[in-house]
Each structure stands twice: as C-alpha cells, then as structure tokens.
Amino acid sequence: SIPFGVDLGNNSTVIACARNRGIDIIVNEVSNRATPSLIGFGPKNRFIGETGKNQQTSNLKNTADHIKRILGLNYDDPDFEIEKQYFSCPLVKNNEGGISAKVRYLGEEHEFTSTQLAAMYINKIKDITLKETKGNITDICLSVPVWYTEKQRCAAYDACKIADLNPVRIVNEVTAAAVGYGVFKANDLPEDEPRKVAFIDIGHSSYQVSIAAVKKGELKILGSAYDKHFGGRNFDYAIANHFADEFKSKYKIDVRENPKAFYRVLAAAEKLKKVLSANSSAPFNIESVMNDIDVSSSLSREELESFVKPLLEKLHVPIEIALKDAGLKTEDIDFIEVVGGCTRVPSLKQKLSDIFQKPLSFTLNQDEAIVRGNAFICAMHSPTLRVRPFKFEDFNPYSVSYFWDKEDEDDDHLEVFPRGGLFPCTKIITLYRRGDFEVEARYTNPKELPIGTERVLAKWKIEGVVPSEGENTIACKLKLRNDPSGFYTIESAHTVEEKLVKEVVEKEPKEGEEEDEKAEPEYREVKKLVKKNDLKISCTSSNLPEDHRNNYTEKEQQLTNTDKLVAETEDRKNALEEYIYELRGKLEEQYKDFASDEEKSKLSDMLMKAEDWLYEDGYDATKAKYIAKYEELASIGNIIRGRYLAKEEEKKQAIRQKQEE
Numbered sequence: 001s002i003p004f005g006v007d008l009g010n011n012s013t014v015i016a017c018a019r020n021r022g023i024d025i026i027v028n029e030v031s032n033r034a035t036p037s038l039i040g041f042g043p044k045n046r047f048i049g050e051t052g053k054n055q056q057t058s059n060l061k062n063t064a065d066h067i068k069r070i071l072g073l074n075y076d077d078p079d080f081e082i083e084k085q086y087f088s089c090p091l092v093k094n095n096e097g098g099i100s101a102k103v104r105y106l107g108e109e110h111e112f113t114s115t116q117l118a119a120m121y122i123n124k125i126k127d128i129t130l131k132e133t134k135g136n137i138t139d140i141c142l143s144v145p146v147w148y149t150e151k152q153r154c155a156a157y158d159a160c161k162i163a164d165l166n167p168v169r170i171v172n173e174v175t176a177a178a179v180g181y182g183v184f185k186a187n188d189l190p191e192d193e194p195r196k197v198a199f200i201d202i203g204h205s206s207y208q209v210s211i212a213a214v215k216k217g218e219l220k221i222l223g224s225a226y227d228k229h230f231g232g233r234n235f236d237y238a239i240a241n242h243f244a245d246e247f248k249s250k251y252k253i254d255v256r257e258n259p260k261a262f263y264r265v266l267a268a269a270e271k272l273k274k275v276l277s278a279n280s281s282a283p284f285n286i287e288s289v290m291n292d293i294d295v296s297s298s299l300s301r302e303e304l305e306s307f308v309k310p311l312l313e314k315l316h317v318p319i320e321i322a323l324k325d326a327g328l329k330t331e332d333i334d335f336i337e338v339v340g341g342c343t344r345v346p347s348l349k350q351k352l353s354d355i356f357q358k359p360l361s362f363t364l365n366q367d368e369a370i371v372r373g374n375a376f377i378c379a380m381h382s383p384t385l386r387v388r389p390f391k392f393e394d395f396n397p398y399s400v401s402y403f404w405d406k407e408d409e410d411d412d413h414l415e416v417f418p419r420g421g422l423f424p425c426t427k428i429i430t431l432y433r434r435g436d437f438e439v440e441a442r443y444t445n446p447k448e449l450p451i452g453t454e455r456v457l458a459k460w461k462i463e464g465v466v467p468s469e470g471e472n473t474i475a476c477k478l479k480l481r482n483d484p485s486g487f488y489t490i491e492s493a494h495t496v497e498e499k500l501v502k503e504v505v506e507k508e509p510k511e512g513e514e515e516d517e518k519a520e521p522e523y524r525e526v527k528k529l530v531k532k533n534d535l536k537i538s539c540t541s542s543n544l545p546e547d548h549r550n551n552y553t554e555k556e557q558q559l560t561n562t563d564k565l566v567a568e569t570e571d572r573k574n575a576l577e578e579y580i581y582e583l584r585g586k587l588e589e590q591y592k593d594f595a596s597d598e599e600k601s602k603l604s605d606m607l608m609k610a611e612d613w614l615y616e617d618g619y620d621a622t623k624a625k626y627i628a629k630y631e632e633l634a635s636i637g638n639i640i641r642g643r644y645l646a647k648e649e650e651k652k653q654a655i656r657q658k659q660e661e
C-alpha cells in the first residue's frame, strides 16, 4: 500500500503520500492542498470537507467542526466547558461519558460520537487519497497534538480503524515536523554534536513547542510543552466580539443572538485577520448580516494586537517549560523553526523572535511540514519500501506508574515511565506472585495533565501464574512498553524459576602456560533464573472493545454507501440533463440531415417530456430511473449519431483518397 500521512488540523487537514521516491501533497476534489475539517449532515447525505464548508452557513446546527478538540474527551471534563462555545451543533453526553454531536440527518435525529465523527472525516480523507492516487491505501500515520492523553490517542487510533485503515503510528504533530526537518535537511545537519532546534507550531486552536536535538540520521525531542487554548480561532473570536459590540451600538443589532449572523461575522473576521498580516489596516463589510442591515467598519493591526494582548503575553510560557525540560536556555538554541498558519501574524513572529533573541527560520513549509513527516514515518513502517534510515525518540510529557496488589514486593506501584523520558521505551519489572493478578497503569501526577484527565490508562489481567512446587510465590517478569505511538502496554509476561544449570568453567590460562585446547571442559552447577512459561495477558484499555468498533465500521460503511449513491444519482441526473440539451442542439445542427422529419418530431417531443419530467416528477428520482430515461433517449439519439458518424468517416476517406491521388 502507498504510505499515507494525515495532519488532522482543527481548521483544515493536509494529506501526503510517499510515492515516486518523494513525498507528494494530495489535493482534494477541488484541487486544494488543504481540506476543511468539518462534516455537515443533510437530509439525504453527509457533506464532508469542501462541500461541508460550502453549506456551513445554511446548515450550522447540523455541522460538526473542531472534531479534534472533542475526540476522546469526556463530557464532564472541565476543558469541555471552554470547548463547547466553539460549536454550532448541539453536543450531548453519550453512554460512555464521551461527547456526541446531535444532528438532523436523513430526516431524523442522530447522535454520533466524537470517535465516529473523526472516523467519518478520516474516511473522506482516505477517499480523496484513493481517487487522487488510484492507489491502495491501508496504512496511515496520523499526527495528534502532544497534549493528547492516552484516551485521546486511543480514540484517534480507533477512528482510523473504523475508517478501515491500519494506523501504523500515532505521532505527535511537532515531532512529525521535526522528523521531516531531520530527513529532508539531512545534508545540512551535523554528524557529531547535535543541532538544538526549537520547533513551534501555532495553528487554529493550539500552540505547541518542542525542543529537539537533531543530527544526521537522528533526532531526540528533549522537551515539549503546549498551550491548549492558543491559536488562530482566539484571534477570530476577539475580532468577531469586537465587531459584535460595535454593531450593537452602531446598528442596534446583536449578532451574538443570531447564530447565522455571528458565524458570518466570524468568517469575515478570519479573512480580516489574514489581510492584517500583510496590511496595517483593512475594511470589514458584510451585506445584510441580519435584519437586512449591511454593516461596514474597519480594523487596524494595532487594534487587533490590543485585543489579543493577554494571549500574546503568555506566549513565552510553553517555551520556558520546554526549555527547562530540555535543560537548555534560549541562547543554546541554534534555530527556531516555525510552522502553523497562525505564525503568519506579524506580532506573534516578532514576539517569538524577541523571546529567543534570534531571527526565526521558516525553512519548513508552514502548512505541510507535519504531514510530510507523517508520510515519511508511514513509509518507514512499510515492509516493502526502503527509506533512508532515521532514528527518532519522542518526549514523554506525562509520568506513568504501574500499580498492582501488593504481595511479597516492597511496593504496590512503580513509576515506570517518568515525565521527560524518551519513547519508544521498554522496561522489565519483576513481581513475586502466588497466583493470577492484575496490573493497572495510571498517570502519576494530575498536575502534569490537562485538567480533568482520568488517572487510569489501562488494566491488565495476568493469568497462568503457578508457583513451583514447594514455593509460595513465583517471579513474574513483565515487559512494560511505552510504544512508538505513545501507548502504555504490557507487551509480554512470563514466569521464571531458579534452576540448577551446568555451566562451563572458564579457565584463565596461567601466565607462561599455553592454553590446552584439547583438555576436557570443566563444568560447575549454578542456580540461574530461567523462563518457565508465558503468561496470558488480557487488557482493558481506553480503546473501543472490538465488537463495538466493528459495529461502527459497518455503520460507517453504510453511511458511505448512502453518500455514494446520492452522489451517483446526482451525476446521473446531471448527465441526463446535459444529454437533453446536447441532443436538442445537435438535432438542429450536425444531425439535421440525418434524421427524418418524423424522427425529429418524435425525438423533440421525447426531449421536451424528459425535460418536464426532470423538473417535476423526476426532480428527486432514483439513479435507476435517470439511467433508464437516458437510455430511452439514447436509443434513438444513437441511431442518428451513427448515421452522422458514418457520413463523417466517408468524408474523411474521400479526403484521404484525394490526397493520395
């Protein structure tokens, strides 16, 4: 399969594939290099990506966006209090305590979990990629924010599975950008002393920074930090709220009370923000925003900066945390590589540069750096492709401990993967057990986590523990792993027992003596720990149970088929309409000498009836009916066309013969 990378943005999503010995950005059905991240639900089908954006204003209540922010989040999470203000569709608590969107779809009310929504969107992205590459897409490397908790990473993983993809790796966004940097700039990188680079991504909703040590063929993330609520949308809301206030006094309208009006103000605010990145002031006009009132105003860059002052004032915080983790100071940083759409804001760039007291580098493509890394990482995991070897280790932002019921051990838990460690990483622990037991992984320190995060990550049952004869307990060795996707697992478990084993005694040849190679080896008996048997591990993680997930996959397949049928029906309808006009035109021109008057009047009559049908009874017909109607017309149209083509061929032959003479 073609290695497939997806940078699922809060605002827009970028797709890349590794092919033709490079990384290609995949454009969508309207040739855009980024696809809006949203889903609209309609009476007959879903509108995902571009089509969703086109009908968003008229379908706000049934449009789900900001999906990435609610994926794997609990409804009762304090963070959701902040998050929900950004949504235009109603959100409800589902049976698992998660968040579902409540929308009207196919003429009735439906609820879709955040994982389902993400799966729908990823499935669409897959479809775009399949069409564009005519390829075989099965493996995916998806990037997620560094602040995603285990549960959110699991939800991202499940969403890929529901979209019938194989997630070979879930990777942190900034890490992916850094990997791209390491791989595609390999020739400029030092071979020995690593270069220290700060990678900064400020997107639509969040701000992340990672400090990396990069050298040829190798990368280590030394520190990562974030502000979960810092991005372009904060600017948009600041502008929109400013104008909402202004219009209240100036025009006596409250756009906040009218979702459609507020959405239009918000969309215009985003445009204005972008203009202000290049100009010092810009006009702001919306026709008939509400109550038939046209609004008109303007904004200067300075004013915008004053609105977002509190935001800009906390810009330095994540950088300081990341630097501290990395054990570095701003002056130790060689380069500051900046990505993400929001870093186009001049005051932000200026402030970042001031913090480091260095100019910023923009050697990475701001919008495509992450996805390029993703596609490369996916290719790394491909068994058939050979890619340049590149080793990278990521930074573990949250400490994780494993707990068990204490028996003969000194402790009932151990912090196995501390914050600041690198992953992937494997550690082995030994527990002395009388029988089967359970282990639980928990976040050690709630202070390190986004507020409200559940402590428990996963639970395991370890079965098959039988102490040796005459013993109370047996040593169980557990292989604990923080895997390449950042998931915490128990990879394997087995018991060991002490056995007397024969061992060759190594003899140091005495000085001056030749080693006697023919001498019989001498054995001694020693007590050694040897593996007794493998233990059975069953895990309850934050991932969806398999039957659950399979249900969702099946359902997603059904919804996709419905969408496909609607699209195909629309295509057939358009084809019929086009054919009617085309045939009618030709009947008066090219075909006019090739049909009898009787045929012409019969066909004209049929065309007129078909046209009437299209706008009345046939307005909302089935695909089969459109095809049947088309074929009915074509059965006569094609006879006439055949005569016309035969005559044309005759003419061509005649010309050719003339030329040969």
Ligand code: ATP
Binding pocket: 008, 009, 010, 011, 012, 013, 068, 202, 203, 204, 205, 206, 231, 232, 233, 270, 273, 274, 275, 277, 339, 340, 341, 342, 343, 344, 345, 367
């Ligand atoms: P996130 O990373 O938070 O999930 P995302 O990846 O979708 O979101 P990006 O595509 O990196 O976000 O950035 C989108 C944001 O950048 C939007 O808020 C957009 O308005 C803003 N943006 C894009 N171009 C400019 C510009 N020229 N000036 C100011 N802001 C811009």
Ligand code: MG
Binding pocket: 008, 009, 010, 173, 203, 204, 340
């Ligand atoms: Mg982004």
